[in-house]
Amino acid sequence: MPDGDSSEALRRRPGRPSLSNEELLDKALDLFVEKGFAGTSIDAICAAAGMAKRTVYARYGDKEALFKAALDRAIADWIVPPAALRAQESEDFEATLLRIGTLLVENVLGPAGLRLLRLTNAESVTMPEIALENVRLGTEPTLHYLADLFRRHLGGPNGDFPEAEDAAQAFLSLVVGGPASNAAWGMRLDPSHVERHVRYSVHLFLHGALDRAPREGPGELRRLLREAEEGLQLARQRVEQAGRLVRE
Known part of the structure; x- marks a missing residue:
């Protein structure tokens, strides 16, 4: 029979280490991205994380709260x-x-x-x-x-x-x-x-x-031609005005 000290050591022997919150959220994110919110269950998340449901529910009250926490994690990473x-x-x-x-x-x-x-x-x-x-x-x-x-x-x-x-x-x-x-x-x-x-x-x-835009493209050429035509019309008007003044 083991003595008291060895019995205590056996009781304190660590099991599988518990995932951190970040690791849990990463596991949940992977499933939410793959299967969507509706297609992802708490059971699936617990299985992927190797974590008891009571532990997940203790950290997050329900799946929606877990999803929003995972979303915040995704935003923080991005x-x-x-x-x-x-x-x-x-x-x-x-x-x-x-x-x-x-x-x-x-x-x-x-x-x-x-x-x-x-x-x-x-x-x-x-x-x-x-x-x-x-x-x-x-x-x-x-x-x-x-x-x-x-x-x-x-x-x-x-x-x-x-x-x-x-x-x-x-x-x-x-x-x-x-x-x-x-x-x-x-x-x-x-x-x-x-x-x-x-x-x-x-x-x-x-x-x-x-x-x-190219400075000498078709649109620019049309603009230059329009301005030249307007200038020519203005010049004709001034010549006509000058001719009337001379005749008077």
Whole structure:
């Protein structure tokens, strides 16, 4: 018979270590992405995590609470902190925007971004609050940073730029929105295509479509001809006026 000390040691022998909250949420995320909210059961999550149901219910009251916690975990994995965006800044504003745009697009097309896109697109119809949560935790900090960036570079001496928030939304939609939408539909984007998209979109944002158009294209030629014709008509009118004055 074992003595008291050895019996106590046997009682204290550790079993399988319990997963951390982060590991549990990662397991739950994998299942929610694969099978959707409705198709994922607490039993399946517990089996994947090797965890007792009572432990999961003790941490999260029900499946919906677990799902929202997993969503917050997915957003935290995906978001680019404003400090990381600020680290891309330089004296060259367009180069700054190119680096920021590239970072944001690469992030949304990375594993964490694609996972979040799939999850929110699949569930936001029946649970619209998860799209709002995505905006609140993920998109709004980026918009606030961009608006501040535009005030500093495009505002007056006092940083007065009333359209800063609109400009931030336009930049994010133009530069990041297209690749994100394509990825959400399952399209695989070639890195060279993504690079061209970011470069063109940043230039378009800063300079506009007309500034990028060929200066001697057909539209420009028509404009020059129209101006020349108007100038010729004006010259004829002045010659006629001068002739009348001479005859008088």
